[in-house]
Amino acid sequence: MVTAPANATENSLNFFKYSGGMKHLAFVLFISGCMAAAPLIAAENTWSGTITDSMCTKDHSMMTKETGKDAAKKCTLACIKAGMNYVFVSDGKVYEIANQKMPDLKTYAGDSVKLTGDLQSDGKTIQIAKLEAAK
Ligand SMILES: [Cu+2]
Numbered sequence: 001m002v003t004a005p006a007n008a009t010e011n012s013l014n015f016f017k018y019s020g021g022m023k024h025l026a027f028v029l030f031i032s033g034c035m036a037a038a039p040l041i042a043a044e045n046t047w048s049g050t051i052t053d054s055m056c057t058k059d060h061s062m063m064t065k066e067t068g069k070d071a072a073k074k075c076t077l078a079c080i081k082a083g084m085n086y087v088f089v090s091d092g093k094v095y096e097i098a099n100q101k102m103p104d105l106k107t108y109a110g111d112s113v114k115l116t117g118d119l120q121s122d123g124k125t126i127q128i129a130k131l132e133a134a135k
Helices: 008-041 071-081 103-107
Strands: 044-053 086-090 093-097 112-119 125-133
Touching: 044 071, 044 125, 086 112, 103 125
Parallel strands: 093 125
Antiparallel strands: 044 086, 044 112, 086 093, 112 125
16 A cells, blocks of 8 residues: 655755745745736726827817817817727827727717726837726
């Protein structure tokens, strides 16, 4: 009958102790590498700004003479229908939106929003995770 030696655990601990030096170093480097890469993978951020279209961006006055409450929304939707893309304007900067098909874009077209998402490595495209009406 074969049984595991009672000191199996102790043996493997010793094995780790004696041969683990380089492995331990490699492991530490691996972990710190992962931590350095983490912000690139999950750079989720929140911005305040406006959902608009790539034709008008900050200003719809070129495209519409309406000035009512829904003028920006109507113009944005009309521009999207005409083949433009949704964009997000925050602090005067125009960001492209990676997920153009997100249904919330239509809901918040022309509106001020709080946007949560990932800024892509090109520094100007956002993959939206969540859109909320600005408070
Ligand atoms: Cu427009």
